[in-house]
Amino acid sequence: MMPRPLVRIAAMANKEMRHILRDPQMLAFALVMPVGLLLLFGVAVSFDIEHIPMVVVDQDHSQSSRKLADSFTVSNTFNVVAHRGDPDDAEPLFRSGAARVALVIPRGYEASVLHGPEAVAQLLIDGADNTSASVALGYANAVALSSSQRAFVELLGDATPPLEARPRTFFNPELRSAVFLVPGLMVMVLVMVAVMLTALTVAREYERGSMEQLFATPVGRLEIILGKLGPYFAIGQVQVLMVLTLGVWVFDVPMRGSVALVFLVASVFLFAMLMQGLFISVVTRNQMLAGQIAAVSTFLPALLLSGFIFPVESMPWVLQVIARILPARYLVRALRAVMLRGADFETVLPDIGAMFLFFVFLLVVATKRFKRTVA
Amino acid sequence: MMPTVVEVQELTKRYGSFTAVDRVSFEVGRGEIFGYLGANGAGKSTTIKMLCGLAAPTSGRASVAGADIAREPERVKRSIGYMSQRFSLYLDLTVEENLRFFAGAYGLGGARRDRRVQAALELAGLTDRRGTLTSALPGGVRQRLALGSALLHEPPIVFLDEPTAGVDPEARRGFWRVIRDLASQGTTVFVTTHHLDEAEHCGRVGLMVDGKLVALDTPGGLKATHVPGALYAVELADSRKMRHELANWPGVVEVEPFGPRLHVRVQGELEDDGRLEHELKHHGHNDAVVSRVEPTLEDVFLALVGTGRQSKGAA
Ligand SMILES: Nc1ncnc2c1ncn2[C@@H]1O[C@H](COP(=O)(O)OP(=O)(O)OP(=O)(O)O)[C@@H](O)[C@H]1O
Ligand SMILES: [Mg+2]
Numbered sequence: 001m002m003p004r005p006l007v008r009i010a011a012m013a014n015k016e017m018r019h020i021l022r023d024p025q026m027l028a029f030a031l032v033m034p035v036g037l038l039l040l041f042g043v044a045v046s047f048d049i050e051h052i053p054m055v056v057v058d059q060d061h062s063q064s065s066r067k068l069a070d071s072f073t074v075s076n077t078f079n080v081v082a083h084r085g086d087p088d089d090a091e092p093l094f095r096s097g098a099a100r101v102a103l104v105i106p107r108g109y110e111a112s113v114l115h116g117p118e119a120v121a122q123l124l125i126d127g128a129d130n131t132s133a134s135v136a137l138g139y140a141n142a143v144a145l146s147s148s149q150r151a152f153v154e155l156l157g158d159a160t161p162p163l164e165a166r167p168r169t170f171f172n173p174e175l176r177s178a179v180f181l182v183p184g185l186m187v188m189v190l191v192m193v194a195v196m197l198t199a200l201t202v203a204r205e206y207e208r209g210s211m212e213q214l215f216a217t218p219v220g221r222l223e224i225i226l227g228k229l230g231p232y233f234a235i236g237q238v239q240v241l242m243v244l245t246l247g248v249w250v251f252d253v254p255m256r257g258s259v260a261l262v263f264l265v266a267s268v269f270l271f272a273m274l275m276q277g278l279f280i281s282v283v284t285r286n287q288m289l290a291g292q293i294a295a296v297s298t299f300l301p302a303l304l305l306s307g308f309i310f311p312v313e314s315m316p317w318v319l320q321v322i323a324r325i326l327p328a329r330y331l332v333r334a335l336r337a338v339m340l341r342g343a344d345f346e347t348v349l350p351d352i353g354a355m356f357l358f359f360v361f362l363l364v365v366a367t368k369r370f371k372r373t374v375a
Numbered sequence: 376m377m378p379t380v381v382e383v384q385e386l387t388k389r390y391g392s393f394t395a396v397d398r399v400s401f402e403v404g405r406g407e408i409f410g411y412l413g414a415n416g417a418g419k420s421t422t423i424k425m426l427c428g429l430a431a432p433t434s435g436r437a438s439v440a441g442a443d444i445a446r447e448p449e450r451v452k453r454s455i456g457y458m459s460q461r462f463s464l465y466l467d468l469t470v471e472e473n474l475r476f477f478a479g480a481y482g483l484g485g486a487r488r489d490r491r492v493q494a495a496l497e498l499a500g501l502t503d504r505r506g507t508l509t510s511a512l513p514g515g516v517r518q519r520l521a522l523g524s525a526l527l528h529e530p531p532i533v534f535l536d537e538p539t540a541g542v543d544p545e546a547r548r549g550f551w552r553v554i555r556d557l558a559s560q561g562t563t564v565f566v567t568t569h570h571l572d573e574a575e576h577c578g579r580v581g582l583m584v585d586g587k588l589v590a591l592d593t594p595g596g597l598k599a600t601h602v603p604g605a606l607y608a609v610e611l612a613d614s615r616k617m618r619h620e621l622a623n624w625p626g627v628v629e630v631e632p633f634g635p636r637l638h639v640r641v642q643g644e645l646e647d648d649g650r651l652e653h654e655l656k657h658h659g660h661n662d663a664v665v666s667r668v669e670p671t672l673e674d675v676f677l678a679l680v681g682t683g684r685q686s687k688g689a690a
Contacts, residue, residue: 215429
């Protein structure tokens with residue numbers, strides 16, 4: 001026979017699953033929403049911006065420098081609108097808006113490429129146009145990495161958020177943004193659905209009075225929380241599967257690492273997000289308020305602070321601190337590492353650890369809050 | 376004397392400056408049906424919630440089945456069944472799903488769970504409707520199911536907070552049969568109600584007014600104390616005018632309109648059989664029809680809280 005706490009948790013989980021299965025709206029939200037979001041972001045909001053006007057300042061006039069310039073122009077992303085001999089001459093073009101990006105290849109570039117220690121080229125980006133800027137930055141990194149060089153990217157004008165040069169590892173030779181997007185979208189989908197669903201569930205029990213009935217049984221607060229996590233976790237797994245399948249088959253996202261590792265990473269993230277929802281629910285005890293807080297506390301951070309679109313490293317320190325706490329960023333990083341680079345367990349262990357800490361912290365706090373505020 | 380299973384001393388609950396339950400003390404014995412009566416907002420539910428370990432008392436103390444409600448609420452919860460006033464069952468689950476869930480919540484597993492679920496189905500008369508959604512059940516059946524659900528773990532004490540609210544009279548009678556059976560098997564039943572007639576089924580009745588326990592006795596004892604004398608129903612042509620006249624008669628304690636008739640409570644010589652009718656006829660009311668009536672708890676309630684009935688569902 002099962003020990004009693006397990007009997008009680010199983011009863012909670014079973015009941016919760018039946019609530020979900022009997023509620024077509026919730027089911028639709030849980031299962032249709034991820035597909036819809038993925039298609040919406042993946043197709044309609046394409047990040048493949050083309051024909052960004054570019055000025056090339058080649059001071060080296062070597063074979064290497066021409067090769068570097070060409071690597072920017074092979075795709076349709078950049079359009080070379082002018083050549084200049086001096087970086088200062090490029091500035092008026094920025095001001096007039098004739099160019100958004102300048103590639104500066106200094107004298108001695110080829111010599112460094114051939115003899116080391118490192119070759120340095122410079123990419124000046126008009127920070128006023130965020131979208132072009134981030135695309136340009138991404139491309140610059142990719143190009144730089146594919147030729148195993150370092151790129152220094154500098155920003156002109158007022159940038160919000162300011163972008164800063166940092167070599168990053170995007171293994172995305174075709175330079176297609178869907179490949180970056182899918183891991184990021186996984187965050188959006190899991191975050192919204194997971195937090196939203198669980199944010200409502202405890203609040204609902206308070207509203208219909210059943211929480212009082214539950215509190216009159218020997219079911220403990222932790223048992224209620226764990227029991228409620230179970231079914232939503234199962235739904236979350238289905239969502240992960242759907243997003244991955246769509247990503248790999250429709251958007252050709254590579255799966256270079258282990259699928260099991262992707263699921264492990266996503267599972268830990270899911271637990272963290274479900275817990276965030278339960279925490280909101282326990283504190284608000286009100287479905288409407290819980291829903292609103294869930295939406296605000298998930299959507300914006302997942303979109304802005306996950307590194308899904310904007311690199312976290314270039315944000316003001318306050319946002320960086322928040323981003324460091326929230327699990328979204330760790331998931332995006334770990335998923336990109338595993339899916340695009342084939343990273344192994346040890347590589348993503350810090351990310352898994354960070355997300356797990358977030359989960360445990362909220363579990364403890366939610367259980368405490370739950371206990372203290374008995375009806 | 377029955378062993379005491381609920382012991383309450385000076386129990387008080389304040390919400391801010393408002394006192395919902397005010398220094399209430401009583402004891403309930405094993406196998407007793409203890410009725411808790413009172414108007415809306417009298418503090419019945421608040422008392423029950425404290426006794427079930429769901430709300431912390433502001434002051435005073437109480438123990439339920441030997442466990443202190445403030446210090447060991449979790450031990451209390453293992454020995455009680457509770458039917459809350461607001462919620463009893465998940466309407467989007469079926470009869471059996473509800474029962475299986477609550478059985479699990481009480482930690483029942485395996486064969487014992489199956490057996491107890493079956494017993495609850497039988498108690499509710501729903502053995503062949505176990506797959507019905509609870510929302511489709513009529514109120515009376517739903518309340519019986521909720522009672523069955525509160526008894527799944529065979530608790531020695533059940534707290535029922537207005538279990539018959541909104542239930543038709545026939546179903547209410549059935550419900551009380553179940554309660555009496557339970558008590559006769561040794562289960563202690565603590566029940567609140569708005570229906571004063573139901574309180575007649577209780578071994579003892581406590582009457583709450585504005586958070587205070589103003590009376591506590593057997594139904595018979597309450598009547599003898601608070602409605603002394605004899606009660607007569609008087610049928611008269613001109614009852615409205617007579618109401619005031621009668622009230623001034625010596626020996627008449629109280630006159631209350633009761634439907635088309637008057638309920639006249641008398642003491643002293645007027646208590647004697649036929650005496651009141653004789654006096655009325657003597658005063659020229661030849662049409663007066665007088666019959667002796669047994670006082671009800673309604674009369675007790677009126678005597679205690681004065682005129683202006685406050686009990687919402689009182690029959
Ligand atoms: N959580 C609370 N906060 C503030 N006041 C409360 C709270 N709960 C109950 N009260 C107040 O305490 C009083 C007693 O409420 P209680 O629910 O115990 O009454 P009751 O006798 O059960 O009434 P009813 O017959 O309507 O169920 C009411 O005036 C109510 O408004
Ligand atoms: Mg009440």
